[in-house]
Amino acid sequence: MAEQIIEFKVQRYKQGQPAPTYQTFKTLCDDNTTVLVALQDIRRDQDGSLVLRHSCHHASCGTCGMRVNGKEELGCVVKVLDLGTSTVTVEPMRNMPIISDLVVNMEPFYDRYNAVGMPYVRQSEYLDEADLAEGLEAYQRYENCIECNLCVSGCPIMGSDELYLGPATLAAARRVIEEPRGVPTKPLLDWVDSENGCWRCHVAYECNTACPSEVYPGDQIMALRRDLTKRKFRGLFGRGGKG
Amino acid sequence: MASFHAVIIGGGGTGAAVAHDLTLRGYKVTLVERGEVTSGTTGRHHGLLHSGARYAVKDKESAVECIDENMILRRIAPGSFELNDGLFVALTEEEANYSHEFIEACHECGIPARRLSAKEVLACEPNVNPDVIMGVQVPDATMDAMRMPLRFFATAKHSGATIKTYTEVVDFIKRGNAVSAIRVRDHTTNKEYEIGGDIFISAAGAWSGKIGDMVGVEVPIRPSPGVMLAVRGRLCNMVINRLHASGDGDIIVPQRALSVVGTSSWVVDDPDNLGLPRDHIDMMIKYGSELIPGVRTAPFRAAWSAARPLIGPRGADTGRELSRTFKCFDHADEGVEGFVTITGGKATTLRGMAEATANVVCQKMGLEIPCGTREFTLLPHTAYYA
Structure with missing residues (x-):
């Protein structure tokens, strides 16, 4: 089993401090050690004041979003030795207020995201990972989005425009439009059809790269644009009106 | 209504449910957790909402607890389960x-x-x-191991409970034989301060042995x-x-x-x-x-x-022989007042564990307030951060 001492350069910040600083720790990693576990080891053995978020340890809760060597990642599924760097730089997500060390304040995320009102369980969906039995049209399962904020951290627009609804919120809006369950979709389409909505995106697709959970927000934003364009043309030719 | 201040140590599913239960019963509630909520065992389990079938043959007590709570959770946490x-x-x-x-x-x-x-x-x-x-x-x-308990936190918080994350207990302060305050360190500021209270509840799960050691009581975990x-x-x-x-x-x-x-x-x-x-x-x-x-x-x-x-005794072997049921310990039996421990159990039974704990707390306080959590529909998990 491969074992290696790895240097972690961790961004530190405590409230009241003028600006974040970096602190370096060394810790032993084997080929199963994830960035999250390495940080927990550092907290246990070297510095109990290291603040980080984590919960499920298998990429389903979305709490351990961070930047690892400058890339948006869930720390729980990145194996340290796979990174191939002797120093691993760990920083909090961007475009959010920092609470302390690696933890950002998630309230702005939920303020936008909750406005969509997306139910948390999908009503129906086909999945191609397993054969489906006859009479069993679809699985009932949780939404893919794990509210990790990595797409928001990766988005080049979010940093300069805090009014932008952002990739996670727009993707959630698209899900409700796709599966409305009796909810009128017109108000949602009107909401995203604005300068702070789906037209604000610069199509950098950083959100698609950052997404650990197959939501692909960039694709969803493009789908919203198609929905809106269709609606506009229907209106122009007088065949629509129902939204 | 009661105006007692209950301080809960541990922000897992159990602490969340105790915070919700005691808030509904009129207590002033403060919960401290050294990390993010659900960062211990709670978020990390496989995500099974137990029917109790796994325990039906060998551990009937746990099995019955599971099916009862399974049915209650479906009712009070709609939309939370696959x-x-x-x-x-x-x-x-x-x-x-x-x-x-x-x-x-x-x-x-x-x-x-x-x-x-x-x-x-x-x-x-x-x-x-x-x-x-x-x-x-x-x-x-299937439950979302983090988001289902988060609904208890969200509901407790919106009913007035104070949830202090990244806040670690560093010491217990006693007046005579009773716990009267905890000393905590806020890791976001590196500052220490005290939180006084009328009753202190350890809901630290796998860590409740460590918390018990700080108080000087034996928690068989x-x-x-x-x-x-x-x-x-x-x-x-x-x-x-x-x-x-x-x-x-x-x-x-x-x-x-x-x-x-x-x-x-x-x-x-x-x-x-x-x-x-x-x-x-x-x-x-x-x-x-x-x-x-x-x-x-x-x-x-x-x-x-x-x-x-x-x-189970701290010397148990593999864990398989230990029951999955829960237990609330009133440490008055060991001469320490103002301190109880709730431990054991599992995510499926978090509400029942909280009810049992709040009953013990009310009994200690000399209050008779019925539990209100069986029929109380929880807020969505997203309300926790908003």
Whole structure:
């Protein structure tokens, strides 16, 4: 089993401090050690004041979003030795207020995201990972989005425009439009059809790269644009009106 | 209404449910957690909403608790579960014979259990081992291990409870023989301060032995970790269990587009140092692929350990022999007032654990206030951060 001492350069910040600083720790990693576990080891053995978020340890809760060597990642599924760097730089997500060390304040995320009102369980969906039995049209399962904020951290627009609804919120809006369950979709389409909505995106697709959970927000934003364009043309030719 | 201040130590599912229960009963509630909420054992379990069937034969008390709380949670946390049921599959004649005792025990505990032929099993779950002999369907479900408890936090918070995360207890302060305050360190500021209260409740789960040591009371808790493995791909719709007495690698919980294989069991002294035994991961692949052969070829997503807080002497062996039930300890019996511990149990029974704890607290305070959580619909998890 491969074992290696790895240097972690961790961004530190405590409230009241003028600006974040970096602190370096060394810790032993084997080929199963994830960035999250390495940080927990550092907290246990070297510095109990290291603040980080984590919960499920298998990429389903979305709490351990961070930047690892400058890339948006869930720390729980990145194996340290796979990174191939002797120093691993760990920083909090961007475009959010920092609470302390690696933890950002998630309230702005939920303020936008909750406005969509997306139910948390999908009503129906086909999945191609397993054969489906006859009479069993679809699985009932949780939404893919794990509210990790990595797409928001990766988005080049979010940093300069805090009014932008952002990739996670727009993707959630698209899900409700796709599966409305009796909810009128017109108000949602009107909401995203604005300068702070789906037209604000610069199509950098950083959100698609950052997404650990197959939501692909960039694709969803493009789908919203198609929905809106269709609606506009229907209106122009007088065949629509129902939204 | 009561105006007592209850201070809860531990922000897992149990602490969340106790905060919600005591808030509803009119207490002023403060909860402290050294990390993010659900960062201990709570968020890390495989995500099974137990029907109780796993315990029906050997641990009836836990089984009955599970089915009761399963039904209550479906009611008070609508939209929080993948309601896909559970399936126990027999792969040997011995296991098929065991089904009679198993179904009878389920029925004795009030757990609906339906016998399925091999053909019916494979019709529902085409990826199950084709050598399956028969199966039993029970009302298990998948829960989001973090977001379901988060609904208790959200509801408690919006009813007035104060939740202090990244706030670690560093000392207990006593007046005479009673705990009167805790000294905490806020890791976001590195500052220490005291929180006074009328009653202190340890809901620290696998860490409750450590908290007990700080107070000077004996909490018979055994941190008993298990390894879980998540593979990509939804290999089953229902929760697939092996039809036998609980053992290693005998459950696969589907969740989102993942399949989670669990679990093993051993015991440790330090719940912060679980390790991740490689042979246990291999065991999950070996036994998991007996249930669903696709486990062996599915792409790896994650492997991790989580520590169950099992009640038992600190010297217990593997953890398998310990009951999954819960217990509330009033440490007045050991001469310490103002301090109780709730531990044991499991995510499925968090509400019941909180009810039992709040009853003990009310009794200590000389109050008779009924529990209100059985019918109280919880706020959505997203309300916690908003």
